[in-house]
Amino acid sequence: MNYYERHIGDYMKNTAHLSMVEDGAYNRLLDVYYDREKPLPEKVADCCKLARAVTKAEREAVAYVLGEFFELCPDGWRKRRCDAEIERYREKRSKAKRSANARWSAQRSQCDGNANASGSDDADAMRTHCGGNAHQTPDTRHQKPPDGGKARKRARATLGQAFLAELGVPEATARDWLAVRERKRAPLTETAWAGMEREAARAGITAAEAVRICAERGWQGFNADWDWRGGGNVRQLRPGTDEANAVANAEAKRLLGFST
DSSP states (O other), X not given: OOOOOOOHHHHHHXXXXXXXXXXXXXXXXXXXHHHHTSOBOSXXXXXXXXXXXXXXXXXXXXXXXXHHHOEEETTEEEOHHHHHHHHHHHHHHHHHHHHHHHHHHHHHHHXXXXXXXXXXXXXXXXXXXXXXXXXXOOOOOOOOOTTTTHHHHHHTOBOOHHHHHXXXXXXXXXXXXXXXXXXXXXXXXXHHHHXXXXXXXXHTSOHHHHHXXXXXXXXXXXXXXXXTXXXXXXXXXXXXXXXXXXXXXXXXXXXXXXXX
């Protein structure tokens, strides 16, 4: 088995008295039980090995959990809930196998004339399809959006030269700046442009002027706190580097009123 149901409410109610170590031991023993599809070994030391219990506290937790939640039988430590889940799984797997065999037999009977062309690939495909539910793997696929993903496509929509031209940005300037962003794999989205307008307003300039500055200096974006007034070739620091972190820390101290 690679999956078993776990009802959180019932589990928490039945294990509220366990310590963290005991709870971990219990979970590992359950995983081993379901994975092996058979009772746990009779010897506690063997159970400790399966649960990877190394320290004295971990081994004591395994022994406690065995006595609390499992029953010692001639073939090892059993748990009725585990046995029931394993039996249900086996019945489902057997039913799926019989169904797959029946479908394949019917398909093969209908296609005897083309048996050589079909080959074993069809059999494998059919058996895989029919036996899918027997593995008990939860379906974690997300539902498709009701609008067919149109909202997501709109969110990814980018702005171009026509948009910048309407704001008074010269064609050459717009083309150069968009080329900079393209090289850095940063499409001009509505969110990115909103940030440009916000920073331009902080600097007391128009967004079109901010675009010109970025195009001249090869900047992907604009920040009012940068030395955008300087006449030299101002280099944009890469986020996450030691130099960028030092500049950010110094600016934070300045804003908070601490002496540097």
